[in-house]
Amino acid sequence: MKLKFKILVMMVLAIMMPGQNEAESQEKMPDLDYAYSLMRENKLDSANFIFSDYLKLNPSATKIAMQLAYNYKQTGNIEKSLEYFRYVKLRSKDSEEKNRAEKEIYFMLNTGEYKNNFLDLYSYDAYDSYQHNTIINVITRYNYNFATNFYAGPYFDTYLDTKSQPGEIYNDRYVEAGAFVKYNFFYFLSLEVRGGYVRKIDDKDSKFNFKPILTFSDKFGDYDNLTGPSKLKSGQNLYMDVYSALLYDHKFENFFFQLKGRQISAYPLAKSLNFEIYIVEQMLLDSKGFDYNNFLEVGGGAGLQIRTIYAPYIFIEGTQKSYLQQEKSSSFQIKAGLLFNFYKFL
Structure with a gap:
């Protein structure tokens, strides 16, 4: 009888143990909801402790590793932040x-x-082609990195065309120089404040200018960043880029909003040359309602990119521009030219 009782007890324990182990495992699994609540209370160190434990138990949870990277970046622990960004780069399948x-x-x-x-x-x-006009916009800055994510230095900015004149303005023309301060929230989001002396060409007026600019700029998909070996595969590579800016420009006493997007299909023609075809959309608005500053533009184009930051992007595109002011009729134009983005670490 005693032997039968012992066997019965052992069978009951054997049945119960897996459930008990599972319950204990669930109890030990870090609570992510609690970790996120700690983040909302700005208790990042405590939240990071929970996220780290969770990642140890779930090594494939790269979203948690990404959260750790941003948290450590926010607290100024750059080495740990880089460690987790590299973790995501190596392990993520996304x-x-x-x-x-x-x-x-x-x-x-x-x-x-x-x-x-x-x-x-x-x-x-x-x-x-519609304006029979050549447009030139040049902005250059010396960026002195004086603190984490902070930059300051001199700048030069000009916007010119060959057709505008007083009484018949196609673009607001000016020449400006001064100093700026810029803070990078993330690689894709920044706030810049410029202060300088400007010459308004068509108004024949000179004044001090103050310009805060909030800028978003990012790319998504399979694109070539032009540094190191090309990441493009042979054949078609799809990506998109988005640019948006909200600013106040004191020289015009006017607020502006710009949003531009491109959907691109890129093809590597050689190790040092890429060909692209794209669809482009753009919207420009201002607070004073000038017809030439308020429009929607949609079109498509093609471009050639030599694989170096020292070479321009050569493009040609056709777009339909619809003005938001009813008295100005829509227009179709072909634009052809050079786009140059250059930076040099000093």
């Missing part, structure tokens, strides 16, 4: 997640937390 981690690593090593000073130059030079 191409978008891998791209974001790579961008953060590049940003932190080159233009972010590790102090680096650099010179940048943006130039847009194009002919507009």
